[in-house]
Amino acid sequence: MKVCSLENIVKTYPLGDLEVTALNGINLSISKGEFTVFAGPSGSGKSTLLNLIGLLDSPSSGSVILNGQNTKGLSERQLGVTRAQQIGFIFQSFNLIPVLSAFENVEIALQLSNVTNKQERKDKTAAALEAVGLADFFDRRPRQLSGGQQQRVAIARALVKEPALVIADEPTANLDSENGRQILDIMQHLNAEKGATFIFSTHDPMVVQQAKRVIRLQDGVITADETF
C-alpha cells in the first residue's frame, strides 16, 4: 500500500534574478512500513524533498499524493490538518517546546491532531514515552534532558498520533555515535513493531547501512534507488 507518491516534482527557488532548481523531475513512491533514507551531499535536495513530502512546502510543479489524496490545491488550513493527523516530524535539532515537559511535548501532538479525550491523550502519551525508554522522565523539561533523551521525546511526539508517515531530517546529526545508534535502534524497533513508515534524510553512513531502502540524490535528481 502506497503511503506517499511523488509525480514529476520540480521545485525551484528564486535567487536574486536567477532561479535555482532544487528538485528536477522527481518520481517515487513510498509504501507502508518502509524504512527509507534519502542520502546525498549537501545541496542535493534531500531536505527540500522531505519538506515537500511533509507538506511544509509546495512543489513548483508536480503532485504530492499522500494516502491516496492529491495534496495539490489544499488550503493552508487543510494542509495543517493533514500534517497534524498523518505526518510525524523528527528534526535534527529536536525542536522540543522548552516551556513544556517531556510529557506535554508529546501530548501536544495529540492535542493538535484533535484528540479531545483527555484520558486517551494521557494513556497514549505515557505509552509513547515508555516505548522510547523515558518512563521516568515525564516531568523533565527539555533543558533537563540529554540530546539523546530529547530526540527520544521527539520520536515519541512524532509517533504518538500513529501517523501514516514519519519524516526525520538528519535525526542523528546532533548526537554522538552511541546516542545516534540508540536512536536508530528505537526507530527500527518501532518500524518493525508498529509498522510505522519512516523517511530519513542523512549524511550518516550508519543510518544508510540500516535502511531498507536508500534513495540517492545528486543535484536535485534521483541517481539511485536501492532496496535491501
Add this chain to the structure above:
Amino acid sequence: MKWSLLFSLAFRNIFRNKKRNFISSVAIIAGVFALIFGEGLVDGIDESVIRGQETVLGGHVLLRPTDYPTDGRNYPLKKTIIPDEELLNFLRSDEVAAWTTRLYFRTRLIKGSDSLRIKTIGYDRKKEASVFTQKDWQIQGQWPEKSQQIAIGHSFASLMELNIGDQVILEARSRPGAINALDYTITGIVNAHNGGVDAFTAWMPLTEVDTFIQTEGARSHIALRLANGRAMAEEVAQSLQHNDWTAATAISEVADLMEINKFRRKAFSFISLILMAIAATGIANTIIMAAYERVAEIGTLRAMGMQQREILFLFIIEGAFLGIFAGLVGSILSSLLNYYLSIYGIDISQQAEAIGEMAIPTSMYTQFSVAQILYAMSFGVLVSLLASIWPATHAVQINPADAVRGD
C-alpha cells in the same frame, strides 16, 4: 481553535524571558499607575473641596440674598435681609434636615499697634452644629458664651500671635452705616481644617453680632443640610428660587476650583497616554523579538498542525498576558497608595493657608474606586493586546519549512 492549549502555552511563554518582559511591562505599570492614582487624586480633590464647602461653609445648599455677591471677598451688610415667613416655612419642610443662618461681615481687628482686616462670621450657636457636624473641628479654649467674646481661626491667631484671653479691638461699620469699635476677649482658637474659615476669620454669636453692628435680624447666608444629602441638592436648590434669596448647591459653589481640577485630570490622562504609547512600543518590540527567537518553535508547531491564526492568537494572548500582569501590578501599587491616602489623606495645610479664604480643606483624601481600577487595567490590557497584533502577524508569516531548520 484550541484555546486552552493556546492560553497554556502563552502563559508559560511569558515566563521565558522574565527580565525583558518585566522591563517591557514597566511602562504599562506606570501608565496604569498614573491613570488610577491621578484619577483617584483628582476625584479626591474634587470630593475634598465639595466636602469642605458642605461641612464648613455652606451645607448641601447655601442661600444668599439674591443680589448678594458670591465672590467670597465682599460681605456688604446693606445687602443682607431678614428671612421672611415664606422662606422659613420652606426650611421647615421634610427635605431640609437642618438649617442655620450666618452673617458675614468685614471687621478690623486691632491689637496694640497691629491691625488687620478680617472676616467675622456671626453664627447661631444652637443650630450651627446641626448643619456643620464639626466632628473634625478642633477648638482650643471654648466658643464664646458671653457678650464681647470671640473665637478666631488658628492660622490667623498664629499670624497675629494671638492667644486665648488676649484682648483685641474689633472695628466694623454697622448695618445703618456707623463705625463701631468694641473690646473683645479671645475665648477660643478654632481649627476647622479649612482655609475658608481658619484664615483671617473671627467667630461671634449672632446675638452679639446683632448688638455690635445692629443687624436687626438680617442675615447674609443660610446653610441647609438635606435629608437625602448631596444627591437632592440640585433639585432642592431649584425649588428654592425665592424672590429675595438665591440658592446654590455646594458643587456649584466650588465650580471654579473644580474647573481648575479638570486640567489636572487632563494632564494625568495625557501622561498616561504617553506612557501607554511608550508601553505599546515596548510590548510590540518584545513580541517581535519573541517571534524571531522562536522561529524553530513556530515551525515545529506549524509542522505539527497548528494553524496560522492559532499562532497569531498565541502571540496576541502573550501580549494580553503581559498587559494583565502589568495592569495588575500597576493597579495594586496605585490602589494601595490610593487606599492609604483615602484614609490618612495628604496634608496640604500650608498650601491651603497660602491660598487664603478659599474653601480648601487642609487635608486631601484620594478616592478609591474599583470601577476606575477596572477601567485602567482594561486600558492597559487593551494597549498591550493591540500592540501585539502587528508583531504576531510577522510570526504567522514565518515559513515553516525554513523555521524547522531554525533559519
